[in-house]
Amino acid sequence: MSSENEWLWLQERPANVVADDFYFTGILTPRSTDNPLGSNITSVNVETFPGLNTLGMGRSDFASGGVNPPHVHHPRASELLMVLEGTLLVELVSSNQNGNRVFSKAVNKGDVFLIPQGMAHFQKNIGDGNNAVGISKPLAANSQEFTQLILLCLIILHLKFLLMI
Structure with a gap:
């Protein structure tokens, strides 16, 4: 069943909707990290x-x-991050009402980390000299989105496995 937002989007331009509107290629394509930060964020929106x-x-x-x-x-x-390769240090700071606590975790390949709504956070590759890759998804208050991200990440991992064969 479509959400109300999806329905409104389809209503705005139903005659113009094409299959490519529901398609994106390149999420598995590594991006250049040759910059001062040593990272590259590919937003899919x-x-x-x-x-x-x-x-x-x-x-x-x-x-x-x-x-x-x-x-x-x-x-x-909120944001859900799944590490596909390497190890990322993920840190976030809670809001003032929680005493500005810092939460820090090394997140390894296949692990998932939740960054609560509106909290300042960062990620750093702390792996053993190798590159790291993560896939993230903002989550509204909808538990189905968590399941969808996990399924997406499993599909991506499966595709990576198939491409290695």
Whole structure:
């Protein structure tokens, strides 16, 4: 069943909707990390993938020691991060009401980390000299989105396995 937002999007331009609106290629393509931060964030949103409408996802590529600096890009949703390769240090700071606590975790390949809504956070590749890759998805208050991200990540891991054969 379509959500109300998806329905409104389809109603706005139903005659113009094509299969490519529901398609994106390149999420498995590594991006250059040859920059001062040693990272590259590929945002997949309605501008690059119209079918996402109000949704989004991203791929994060990290060189050895690369960092995605502290940020709060999603004040209306939590973010779920799954590490596909390497080890990322993920840190977040809670709000003032929780005493500005710092939470820090090394997240390994296949692990998932939840960044609560509106919290400042960053990621750094702390692996053993190798590149790291993560896939992230902002989550609204909808438990089905968590399941969808896990399924997406499993499909991506399966595709990577098939491509190695």
